[in-house]
Amino acid sequence: MVSQAVILCGGIGTRLGTLTETTPKPMLEVGGRPFLLHLIQEVARHGVERITLLAGRFGDQITATFHGHRLFGAQIEVLAEPAPLGTGGALGFAVDRLDPEFLLLNGDSWIDADLTRFVLAWRRSRERDPALIAQMLPHRVADTTRFGRLVLDGDRVAAFDDKGDRRGEVSGLINAGVYIVDRRIVDLIPRHAACSLEREILPRLVREGRVVAAPVREGAYFVDIGIPETLARVREELIGIRTRPAIFFDRDGTLTRDSGYTHRVEDLHWMPQAREAIALANDRGYFVFVVTNQSGIARGLYDEAAVEMFHRAMQESLAQIGAHVDAFEWCPHHVEAAVPAYRKDCSRRKPGPGMILDLLAAWPVERRRSFLIGNGEVDMEAARASGLRAVRYEGGSMLDILTTSF
Structure with a gap:
């Protein structure tokens, strides 16, 4: 199993307009609590001992709410970047706090996935190929326009297009914003500079054949909170989706x-x-x-x-x-x-x-x-x-x- 999970919380949330004028996107209220708290609980229930939150804009709110607390069996720490560094730069900033391998999740999306099985798939892939650096969690959606589109060759990621690279796609596999990552990925990230994991680092690793995929089950619930429509949807649906015997x-x-x-x-x-x-x-x-x-x-x-x-x-x-x-x-x-x-x-x-x-x-x-x-x-x-x-x-x-x- 993996001891650490890192959650990326630095997105500005421009498309949410006034909702994120004074509030970081992961701290938006869903079901009477911050969306991020739902995500922390979901990660912690899979046996993760440490959860590191990489905060950006309004990071003081995340720090005040979570840093130093023990929640659902996991110890929470918050690292607030001094300037906007992007998803890759945030990992570079946190390098001294990263385990040799760790779960990595976007702080503004939700996927109903078994993270224990996801880690087990990684273990088996790494036994076959120790050179692997990352594993992604693909999910099939009807419209890939807003997401990073994946093409698989067996369990290998053969192509990865960031969501900004094309328009008009219909159905396909997307990057659901969940990874397991080897800390060696930080060697590819420039220090103290902004860098996009999705646009600069992962495409390079895909070309080198060092990224595998472990798809979630068909029909798994997925949503992000990046636009008002999906935020409204998650506020309506998430509590019901999470409720189980x-x-x-x-x-x-x-x-x-x-x-x-x-x-x-x-x-x-x-x-x-x-x-x-x-x-x-x-x-x-x-x-x-x-x-x-x-x-x-x-x-x-x-x-x-x-x-x-x-x-x-x-x-x-x-x-x-x-x-x-x-x-x-x-x-x-x-x-x-x-x-x-x-x-x-x-x-x-x-x-x-x-x-x-x-x-x-x-x-x-x-x-x-x-x-x-x-x-x-x-x-x-x-x-x-x-x-x-x-x-x-x-x-x-x-x-x-x-x-x-x-």
């Missing part, structure tokens, strides 16, 4: 083997076909949430960092088959805690519904089709207290249990 899994004894206060990465052992069950839930369009009591923290047996490392190991293992958990919630409290800071009768500790209710509040969940799977009575009680259907796991194939529970 969820499966809430207990962890120890349900997804992973319970060895007694399990917290060491080397003790991670999956229950039968648990990874495959999570992959199926991803395929079916369900959120996958893990809700786990971790009183070992309160008892002083391990700390919250150990829990985070264990969950990271789970994500890395899942990524090997193109699967992911959207969010983890854990309760470290116990009324008989040895560590005073964690001595608390907490409503988040199952059988209390707090962890589930917090997830329902933070994510656009369709409750009617959502349910919980767990192996204990506390799981059943927490589900009922949250108004969710409960499914008891008593061993055997988790994939079979899930298949019969939809």
Whole structure:
């Protein structure tokens, strides 16, 4: 999996007129919150740990809203360019903050894509050809006029025309504004100068055969917010598009083997076909949430960092088959805690519904089709207290249990 995502937030938004006179385009309101916050949540749910926002005009607004915050499991940092540098120049400006490879997204568009599978496709392509520098996410639209048009030869990008290079195209593949990039791309970008990734850098790499593509599924929802008509559309549609049912899994004894206060990465052992069950839930369009009591923290047996490392190991293992958990919630409290800071009768500790209710509040969940799977009575009680259907796991194939529970 990839630890870092970079989101380009420097576009001026000229075509939006007065809407962007005092507001950066990604900060425009959609569903009662900035569009950029929706995008951050969508990226973070695929297991990304760090999200770097490259801001431009009115970057102070993005900095004030997001810099230094931890959102949906990801640490957010904002880098504001000192002058307009374009999409390529912004990467050059951020070079010291870039991982060896990272996801790269436009901050003014949305594509309903599985980023974990996108990264897995990149891994496989890089195994065949280590010289690759980038992978693009193509999407088929009825009118390519406003977008960068792609031509593929197998999984290679054979041609890439920036949206400013032609008029009157009808249907075809476009660049959906999602990439995975090797940091070596920065070697092609002039320092401290404006540069367009789409017009100057990517076409060169395409000519050299160093760009591949991993298309999104047919019919995936795509929209940008670059013109008033599409902004109005995303304000009307995005919340509904994002809303999906969820499966809430207990962890120890349900997804992973319970060895007694399990917290060491080397003790991670999956229950039968648990990874495959999570992959199926991803395929079916369900959120996958893990809700786990971790009183070992309160008892002083391990700390919250150990829990985070264990969950990271789970994500890395899942990524090997193109699967992911959207969010983890854990309760470290116990009324008989040895560590005073964690001595608390907490409503988040199952059988209390707090962890589930917090997830329902933070994510656009369709409750009617959502349910919980767990192996204990506390799981059943927490589900009922949250108004969710409960499914008891008593061993055997988790994939079979899930298949019969939809």
